[in-house]
Amino acid sequence: MEETIRPFETQAPQETTLLVGVEIKGRRTAWSMQDSLSELARLAETAGLKIVGTLEQRVDRPNPATLIGSGKVEEMVALRADTGANVVIFDEELSPGQQRELEKAIRNENVKVLDRTALILDIFAQHARTREGALQVELAQLEYRLPRLTRGWTHLARQTGGAAGRGGNGGVGLRGPGETQLEVDRQEIGRRIAHLKRELEEVRKHRAQYRRRRTEEAIPVVALVGYTNAGKSTLLNALSGSDVYAADQLFATLDPTTRRIKLPGGREVLVTDTVGFIQKLPTALVAAFRATLEEIADADLILHVVDITHENVEEQVATVLEVLGELEASDQPMVTALNKVDQLPGAEEIDLSEAGLPNSVAISALTGQGIDDLLARLEHALDEDLDRRVAAVWAGGSARACASARHDSERGARRKRHETRRARAGRAAPALRRILEDLSGFNADDADGMDNQDHDPVNLPHLRHLRFLLRFYDG
Numbered sequence: 001m002e003e004t005i006r007p008f009e010t011q012a013p014q015e016t017t018l019l020v021g022v023e024i025k026g027r028r029t030a031w032s033m034q035d036s037l038s039e040l041a042r043l044a045e046t047a048g049l050k051i052v053g054t055l056e057q058r059v060d061r062p063n064p065a066t067l068i069g070s071g072k073v074e075e076m077v078a079l080r081a082d083t084g085a086n087v088v089i090f091d092e093e094l095s096p097g098q099q100r101e102l103e104k105a106i107r108n109e110n111v112k113v114l115d116r117t118a119l120i121l122d123i124f125a126q127h128a129r130t131r132e133g134a135l136q137v138e139l140a141q142l143e144y145r146l147p148r149l150t151r152g153w154t155h156l157a158r159q160t161g162g163a164a165g166r167g168g169n170g171g172v173g174l175r176g177p178g179e180t181q182l183e184v185d186r187q188e189i190g191r192r193i194a195h196l197k198r199e200l201e202e203v204r205k206h207r208a209q210y211r212r213r214r215t216e217e218a219i220p221v222v223a224l225v226g227y228t229n230a231g232k233s234t235l236l237n238a239l240s241g242s243d244v245y246a247a248d249q250l251f252a253t254l255d256p257t258t259r260r261i262k263l264p265g266g267r268e269v270l271v272t273d274t275v276g277f278i279q280k281l282p283t284a285l286v287a288a289f290r291a292t293l294e295e296i297a298d299a300d301l302i303l304h305v306v307d308i309t310h311e312n313v314e315e316q317v318a319t320v321l322e323v324l325g326e327l328e329a330s331d332q333p334m335v336t337a338l339n340k341v342d343q344l345p346g347a348e349e350i351d352l353s354e355a356g357l358p359n360s361v362a363i364s365a366l367t368g369q370g371i372d373d374l375l376a377r378l379e380h381a382l383d384e385d386l387d388r389r390v391a392a393v394w395a396g397g398s399a400r401a402c403a404s405a406r407h408d409s410e411r412g413a414r415r416k417r418h419e420t421r422r423a424r425a426g427r428a429a430p431a432l433r434r435i436l437e438d439l440s441g442f443n444a445d446d447a448d449g450m451d452n453q454d455h456d457p458v459n460l461p462h463l464r465h466l467r468f469l470l471r472f473y474d475g
Contacts, residue, residue: 017049018085020076022068022092023058030315031279033058033091039279039312040091040116047123052083065101067094073105080106090115093280096147117144117282124285132203139196140288146189149182204290211298219260220269220382223299225324227316228276230307231339233257235365236273239375256295263379264372272299279319286326297329301381305365306357308338317357335381336360337374342367 021037031039033056041051057072066073067090080088088106094115102113121144124137211221224232236242240259258272272295286293296302302324306317324330336357342364361377363370 014048014050015087016052016083016085017044017087017089018076018080018083019044019051019054020068020088020090021054021056022062022090023056024062024092025058025060029279030318031312035312035315036091036279040089040119043116043119043123044089047119047126049087049089052085053079055079062092063098065098066105067092067098067102073102076102077105077107080111086111088113089119091280093117093282099148116280117284120278120282120285132200135196135199135203136285136288139193139200140282140284142189142193142196143284143288144282146186146193149185149189200288200290204294207294211295220267220300221295221298222269222271222301222303222378223296224271224273224303224305225296225320226276226305227307227310227320228278230276230305230310230316231365232273232276232305235303235305235337235339235363236271238365238368238371239271261375263382264376265379267379267382269378269382271303277320277323279315281323286323293327296324297327297332299329299332301378302329302332302334303378304334304336306336306338307340308362309340309343333381333384334359335374335377337365337370338362339365342369 019037019040021033021040023033029036037054037056041054044051055072055076057068059069063069068076076088079085088102088111090113092115094102094113099113099115103111106113121137121141124133125141128134128137224236226232236257236259239261242259256272256274258270260268261271262268274293274295275289304317304320306313310316321330324332336359338357338360341362359377359381361370361374363374365371
């Protein structure tokens, strides 16, 4: 009987890593070194690494050469040798010079020294699924790696006793080849970066056109934001009934996803899920993902998803608000969804008064608890935002406020088919009548004759716009 030969299953050995946490005295941060190091461990696991050891050090000031002190460097080298780790990851961003000095101290070409930024970039590269996402990640990686190219060519310097790079006597064919090849690589990467930036500028323009079309169609946009793994994709699925990929891991989804949902009053809105935030978010990523993150700043409403069960929930909230400030989106109207309440004891009786977050709704995106309340809160927040914009016309009278309110009123006119029009009419029409009469002194019931009356020419455009609003709200 012939024996069946089966191929051996092969799998690349799992890389092992040593994590190094550093706390710099005097630096203001909401995160403790231990909490930040725990998050780094979660990032390493997401990247497929096995953690074999950790080191911590508190320093008055970072060592310019190695970030940590010389004694701790020796301890790191010894621990790496004992554990056999082939990757050492620092929780702080390393300068190219610090990375090179640490690699020299380890004296093993097979061991990589990385920092948090490089680790996050690697995770992003694994999870980018669309062309846009791949372009953004590649740009961030190249801009990060460009000043760190030297390691790949140190073997050429060693071949010439270290003199070739200084123009020394390395012999024919060996004098300075490392520097020459290094410059060629830098130029090639520079050209690739320029190409990627052009490609992403086209992406940004396309997204801007898409947003303009959405504005013309008068569909409000809600941007989902939150710390990574807070449950944004799961919530998007719960709101829209879609099947967006969601997993219990950091940065499970990178590419923006938009779904149309219907609010209780019948109005339709677009909900966009964006990339999750994290503390020490690499600046290269923020720049590369500009086209994606602009969706947040241009949204009508921000829906901040918070993992209420996380032990660092306050720090995560602070990080998200800080990033929103950097994106110039901190003044946007916001609703906060306190997610995963099903994992809390007494989930049916959640008291939001102690959460310290305004406009909050307790929900479970997984079980559906609180979703109806959240939809009602979103609708109320959008109504309030529209009322504020309209009020800006008569309160401030600025050109920008007038243009914004005119846009919103036209958007409202297109929504006359919806049932919410009558509810808003009951609230707004009497107020508009009083404002018109206060500003112009004319009889609001004879609004058609307003152009024939004497008015301040500065106020006339605003009065005409208010008359339009009155007609809309009166139906």
